Amino acid sequence: MTDKRARLDAAAAAAPVAARQPVEKIMHDVVLRDDYDWLRAANWQAAIRDPSLLPAPIRTYLEAENAYARAVLKPVEPLIDALFQEMKGRIKQDDSSVPAPDGAWEYYESFRLGGQHPMICRRPRGTTAGEQVMLDGDALADGKPYFDLGAAAHSPDHARLAWSHDDKGSEFFTIAVRDLATGQDLGDLVTETGGDAVWSADSTAFHYIRLDDNHRPLKVFRHAIGTDAAADRLVYEETDTTVFVGLDRATSGDVAFITGAQSDSTEVRLLDLRDPAAAPRLILPREDEVKSHPDHHPSYEGRPTLFILTNADGAEDYKVVVTPATDPARSAWRELVPHRPGVLILSITVLRRWLVRLERENALPRIVVRHLETGEEHAIAFDEEAYSLGIVGGYEFDTDTLRFAYSSMTTPSEIWDYDMARRERVLRKRQEVPSGHDPSAYVTRRLLAPAADGETVPVSLVYRKDLALDGTAPLLLYGYGSYGASMPASFSTTRLSLVDRGFVYAIAHVRGGMEKGYRWYRNGKREHKLNTFTDFIAAAEHLAAERFTAPGRIVTHGGSAGGLLMGAIANMRPELWGGVIAEVPFVDLVNTMLDDTLPLTPPEWREWGDPIRDADAFRRMLGYSPYDNVAAHAYPPILALAGVSDPRVTYWEPAKWVARLRAAKTDANPVLLVTNMDSGHGGAAGRFDRLKEVAKAYAFAIAVVGARDAVA
Numbered sequence: 001m002t003d004k005r006a007r008l009d010a011a012a013a014a015a016p017v018a019a020r021q022p023v024e025k026i027m028h029d030v031v032l033r034d035d036y037d038w039l040r041a042a043n044w045q046a047a048i049r050d051p052s053l054l055p056a057p058i059r060t061y062l063e064a065e066n067a068y069a070r071a072v073l074k075p076v077e078p079l080i081d082a083l084f085q086e087m088k089g090r091i092k093q094d095d096s097s098v099p100a101p102d103g104a105w106e107y108y109e110s111f112r113l114g115g116q117h118p119m120i121c122r123r124p125r126g127t128t129a130g131e132q133v134m135l136d137g138d139a140l141a142d143g144k145p146y147f148d149l150g151a152a153a154h155s156p157d158h159a160r161l162a163w164s165h166d167d168k169g170s171e172f173f174t175i176a177v178r179d180l181a182t183g184q185d186l187g188d189l190v191t192e193t194g195g196d197a198v199w200s201a202d203s204t205a206f207h208y209i210r211l212d213d214n215h216r217p218l219k220v221f222r223h224a225i226g227t228d229a230a231a232d233r234l235v236y237e238e239t240d241t242t243v244f245v246g247l248d249r250a251t252s253g254d255v256a257f258i259t260g261a262q263s264d265s266t267e268v269r270l271l272d273l274r275d276p277a278a279a280p281r282l283i284l285p286r287e288d289e290v291k292s293h294p295d296h297h298p299s300y301e302g303r304p305t306l307f308i309l310t311n312a313d314g315a316e317d318y319k320v321v322v323t324p325a326t327d328p329a330r331s332a333w334r335e336l337v338p339h340r341p342g343v344l345i346l347s348i349t350v351l352r353r354w355l356v357r358l359e360r361e362n363a364l365p366r367i368v369v370r371h372l373e374t375g376e377e378h379a380i381a382f383d384e385e386a387y388s389l390g391i392v393g394g395y396e397f398d399t400d401t402l403r404f405a406y407s408s409m410t411t412p413s414e415i416w417d418y419d420m421a422r423r424e425r426v427l428r429k430r431q432e433v434p435s436g437h438d439p440s441a442y443v444t445r446r447l448l449a450p451a452a453d454g455e456t457v458p459v460s461l462v463y464r465k466d467l468a469l470d471g472t473a474p475l476l477l478y479g480y481g482s483y484g485a486s487m488p489a490s491f492s493t494t495r496l497s498l499v500d501r502g503f504v505y506a507i508a509h510v511r512g513g514m515e516k517g518y519r520w521y522r523n524g525k526r527e528h529k530l531n532t533f534t535d536f537i538a539a540a541e542h543l544a545a546e547r548f549t550a551p552g553r554i555v556t557h558g559g560s561a562g563g564l565l566m567g568a569i570a571n572m573r574p575e576l577w578g579g580v581i582a583e584v585p586f587v588d589l590v591n592t593m594l595d596d597t598l599p600l601t602p603p604e605w606r607e608w609g610d611p612i613r614d615a616d617a618f619r620r621m622l623g624y625s626p627y628d629n630v631a632a633h634a635y636p637p638i639l640a641l642a643g644v645s646d647p648r649v650t651y652w653e654p655a656k657w658v659a660r661l662r663a664a665k666t667d668a669n670p671v672l673l674v675t676n677m678d679s680g681h682g683g684a685a686g687r688f689d690r691l692k693e694v695a696k697a698y699a700f701a702i703a704v705v706g707a708r709d710a711v712a
Helices: 044-049 056-089 137-141 518-522 530-545 561-572 589-593 601-608 615-622 652-664 687-704
Strands: 023-027 030-034 100-102 105-110 119-124 132-136 148-154 160-166 173-179 184-199 205-211 217-224 233-237 244-249 255-262 265-272 281-284 292-297 305-310 319-324 334-337 343-350 354-361 364-371 377-380 388-392 401-407 414-419 424-430 442-450 456-464 475-478 504-508 554-559 577-583 638-643 671-676
Touching: 030 589, 030 615, 056 652, 056 671, 056 687, 119 137, 119 148, 132 137, 132 148, 132 160, 137 148, 148 184, 160 184, 184 217, 184 244, 205 244, 255 292, 265 292, 281 292, 292 343, 305 343, 319 343, 334 354, 354 388, 364 388, 364 401, 442 530, 456 530, 475 530, 504 530, 530 554, 530 561, 554 561, 554 687, 561 577, 577 687, 589 601, 589 615, 638 652, 638 687, 652 671, 671 687
Parallel strands: 217 244, 475 504, 475 554, 554 577, 577 638, 638 671
Antiparallel strands: 023 030, 100 105, 105 119, 119 132, 148 160, 160 173, 173 184, 184 205, 205 217, 217 233, 244 255, 255 265, 265 281, 292 305, 305 319, 319 334, 343 354, 354 364, 364 377, 388 401, 401 414, 414 424, 442 456, 456 504
C-alpha cells in the first residue's frame, strides 16, 4: 500500500480581498450592515438567464476567487484526477434503465460509451429489437457549455414527444414537440417553463407551468399542437406569491391535479384531461397546516373516486381517505388507511386493483400493497440495518406489476418487478460497478446519537470491514435537515473513493427531515430550527465518543439548505471540524428572507419565518443566519461551491459569506470559493462533468484531514 498524504497549498497565492461597500438598513430597530451587498447584481434576473450579462466587477471578483482556488488546490490535482478516474470507472458507461411498458411500446433511457447525456428511447413491447432513439442528449448538447435535458413525455397515442431543455442552468426550460414518425421537431416551442408537460387525453394538446420573471411557478397554460405559444390559453393563475404551483397527471390518465403548495399546506384543483375546454375545479381547499395529495380511480366502487393522502384531523403522520370525485367535500370522506403515530405514509399510488403506499417507521421504509376489492394487505421490507426503498413510477394503470428500487450503503441499486397478485418478485436489474465492488468488504450501520433534549438522532454509516475503529479514522458527515426531506441510506459509487481511503461515511438524519415522522420535520423548522444544528453536532460528538473518528477528523458536507447547516455548525463549533464542504449554500438567510423579489423568498416564509412582518422571527433568524454570525475566531478549512445562474441559492450568498469569513477569521486555514460560471443549482449537468465536481470536493476532504491519497 502506498501511504501518501495530500496537502493544500494555502500560501500558493494571495486570497482575493473583496471591497467593502457598506450598505445599512434598519429592521425592527436593528441596524443591519452589509459590506458585500455589491456582489448582488442589480440585474440579477437577466444575469441568471444569461450569465454573460453579469456586471464586470462581479465577474472579475468571481474569476479571481476561482483562480485562487485553483492555486490552493493545485497540489491535489493528481488526486482529483485519480478520484475522477475511479468514479468514472465505477459507472457502466453504456448503461440503460429498465424499459417501462405502455401499450404497444416500452420506454427507457440509455447512455452510449463516453456519453454525458442520456438518449430517450423506445422499442416494441416485449422485444429487444427495433430500438428508436427519440432524443439524443449528447447531440442536443453538442457545442453548448451547459445543457440539461429536462423532462420527456410521450403523448397517449405514442405519436409525439414533448421534451424540454435548459442551456443556461437557470432552470427556465423550453418545451419542444417531436414527431416520432419523422424524428423532427414541430414548430411548437414554449419558453420559460418549469419543464414538465401533461398531455391531454386525445394527444392534441399539453398543459404546462410558465415561470414568471422572478422564476415563480404561478400559471398553468394549455398549448394546442400546431398553434403559436403566444396564443396558449391560461388555465389557472395563482395570485399568492407565497404559493408554488405544481401540475401532476393522475396514474389513471383521465385527470391532472393543480396543486398550490406551501411548506405546510396545500390547495388542490382537478383538471379533466378529456375535455379541451375544462376549467380546473377546486377539490381540496386550503386549510392551515393541512397537506393533502390526491390520486384518481375512474371506477372504484362503481364511480370516479379520489384517494387522498392527508394529515387532516390531526393525522400528523398521514392517513388515506376516499371520497367521490364529483363531490369531495370533507363530509364525504371515508377513512381507508387510519393514522398511526410514528408510521409516516410517504406516498400512495392508485392502480386498477391496487393501492400501494410507501411508509416509514423508525427511519426504515417499507412498501404496503392493498387489494382494493378485498382490503387485504401485505408488506415488502428488507432486513439490513439501514437501506433505501422507493416505488418506480410506471405508465400503466391496469396492471398487477409494481416496480420498486432497493439499495443500501453497501448494496448497489436493484430494480425489481413485483407481481402483487402472485406475491412474486423478479430482479430486473442490479447496478453494475465495472471496476468491481464486493459488498461483503463493507459494513453498514445505523446508530442513534443522543441529543441534549432526550431525542435520539439516527445516523447511517458505511465503512470498510477491515477499518480499525480506534478513533483515528477520518469521517465525512453529511446533513440536510430542511423541508421535510429525508436523506436515504442508499448506495453511492462515489462514496467508495473516500471509504476505500479509510474514511467512515456518515449521514446524520437530523430534525427538519422526516426520517422519524412528521414531528421530526416540525421540530426542525421555524422556532425549532436550532434543533437541526444541535442534532448534527450531537451526531458528530457521538461518532467521536464511539471511536469512529475524533474531533478535528470530521469533514462536514451539505448543500443548499444543507449549506445553511454547514454555515451554522461552522460558527457554533468550529473546533469539531477538520473541514467544511458547502455546496450552493443558503447562508445569507436574513437578507434573502427580507427580499421578497427573490424567487424563493415568499414561499419560504412558512419554512423559516417572515422577518419582514414578524419581529420575533427576525431576531430568531438573525441569531443563527450563517452570514450574520461570522465571528473573529478560528475556522476550519472551507470549500464553498456555487453556480452563477442558480435561481434557488443565488451566487452572491456564498460569495458574500466567503468574503466575510476571510475578513473576520483569526486562522490561516484556506477558505475557497469555486463558482461554476456555466451552471446553476445542480452544478454541471453532464454525468462525467458532475463527477469532476464531486472529485474536487472529496480531494479537499482528503487533504484537510491528511488522509491517504491512495486506496488500500
